Amino acid sequence: QPIDALTEEQAASEAADLRPQILKWGQQYYDADAPVVEDDVYDRVYARLVALETVFPAIITPDSPTQRVGGSTRGDLPKVTHEIPMLSLGDVFSIAELKEFDERLRSNVEDDFDYNCELKIDGLAISLRYENGKFVQGSTRGNGQIGEDITANLKTIKSIPQTLSRPLTIDVRGECYMPKAAFLALNERREAAGQAPFANPRNAAAGSLRQLDTQVTADRQLATFMYNIADYEPLTTRTQSGLLDELAELGFTTNATYQVAHNMADVAAYIDQYQGKRGDLPYGIDGIVIKANSLPLQRSIGATVKVPRWAIAYKFPPEEVETVVRDIEWT
Numbered sequence: 620q621p622i623d624a625l626t627e628e629q630a631a632s633e634a635a636d637l638r639p640q641i642l643k644w645g646q647q648y649y650d651a652d653a654p655v656v657e658d659d660v661y662d663r664v665y666a667r668l669v670a671l672e673t674v675f676p677a678i679i680t681p682d683s684p685t686q687r688v689g690g691s692t693r694g695d696l697p698k699v700t701h702e703i704p705m706l707s708l709g710d711v712f713s714i715a716e717l718k719e720f721d722e723r724l725r726s727n728v729e730d731d732f733d734y735n736c737e738l739k740i741d742g743l744a745i746s747l748r749y750e751n752g753k754f755v756q757g758s759t760r761g762n763g764q765i766g767e768d769i770t771a772n773l774k775t776i777k778s779i780p781q782t783l784s785r786p787l788t789i790d791v792r793g794e795c796y797m798p799k800a801a802f803l804a805l806n807e808r809r810e811a812a813g814q815a816p817f818a819n820p821r822n823a824a825a826g827s828l829r830q831l832d833t834q835v836t837a838d839r840q841l842a843t844f845m846y847n848i849a850d851y852e853p854l855t856t857r858t859q860s861g862l863l864d865e866l867a868e869l870g871f872t873t874n875a876t877y878q879v880a881h882n883m884a885d886v887a888a889y890i891d892q893y894q895g896k897r898g899d900l901p902y903g904i905d906g907i908v909i910k911a912n913s914l915p916l917q918r919s920i921g922a923t924v925k926v927p928r929w930a931i932a933y934k935f936p937p938e939e940v941e942t943v944v945r946d947i948e949w950t
């Protein structure tokens with residue numbers, strides 16, 4: 620309950636329960652075989668401990684995770700500052716809300732414009748830096764400004780090109796994910812070895828990317844779909860749909876299911892087309908993303924602190940796990 624409703628000893632007792640949990644999750648972070656608890660769970664519990672100790676400084680213990688130099692991050696992967704922040708996405712959960720997003724955006728934009736519709740891959744966002752066409756660094760989104768350097772692990776992923784077809788200096792963003800079949804095979808191996816299975820493919824991908832042992836990452840069959848670029852100037856295209864084609868020409872793997880939509884009726888048709896097909900896809904999706912298709916328009920509309928005004932994610936209701944297992948083609 621709210622911290623200011625607690626007595627000091629209640630706060631001390633709650634903090635005493637949280638510290639070992641946070642330390643254990645921190646240690647699991649590098650255990651090659653322990654599933655990594657979801658980032659947001661870790662961050663929420665860590666923030667609660669910080670809040671308790673801030674309101675009641677007397678309960679702080681020298682061994683509290685909050686007193687470590689590393690602070691909230693669970694490990695000491697080197698940090699990377701994103702020159703251009705990695706944005707996340709606002710969410711809507713109904714067609715009605717989607718229409719509100721469209722109306723609000725069109726009220727602020729003079730001319731008519733198209734959307735690009737994309738499947739929302741359920742993985743984790745990564746940024747790939749290329750200098751003169753060579754892959755030099757890869758990182759997680761982190762808080763959008765500062766992520767973790769996972770270059771070595773990303774180099775083990777076959778779909779990430781080491782050299783581009785043109786000597787460009789660019790930051791390309793996309794999703795790293797674990798295909799459903801790889802996820803099921805991994806969990807079978809883990810259960811056969813008496814280890815806890817990963818909760819879902821996204822969690823498995825996150826845990827696999829943060830390994831200090833790159834051989835572990837290499838064995839996890841991770842994949843990527845790239846979908847964004849920090850600065851589009853070096854490219855020829857000026858649309859989101861064209862960007863996906865140009866990224867493919869450069870050597871990246873992109874998801875071919877995108878469609879340009881002229882209006883919300885087209886968007887609704889795209890949603891209907893894919894909402895029912897989640898079970899047939901070889902990767903997890905948790906919705907669709909619609910983006911203003913013009914890249915200059917995206918730039919002029921801009922973003923709020925964390926999310927673009929020119930894009931929104933439409934989230935599907937959570938999928939029960941058994942459908943993931945049942946619907947897979949057991950070839």
Ligand SMILES: NC(=O)c1cnc(OC2CCCC2)nc1N
Pocket residue numbers: 706707708737738739740741742794846847908927930
């Ligand atoms: N999970 C996805 O598949 C996905 C995520 N994000 C984006 O776009 C970013 C680019 C800038 C704001 C959102 N597109 C996607 N397809």
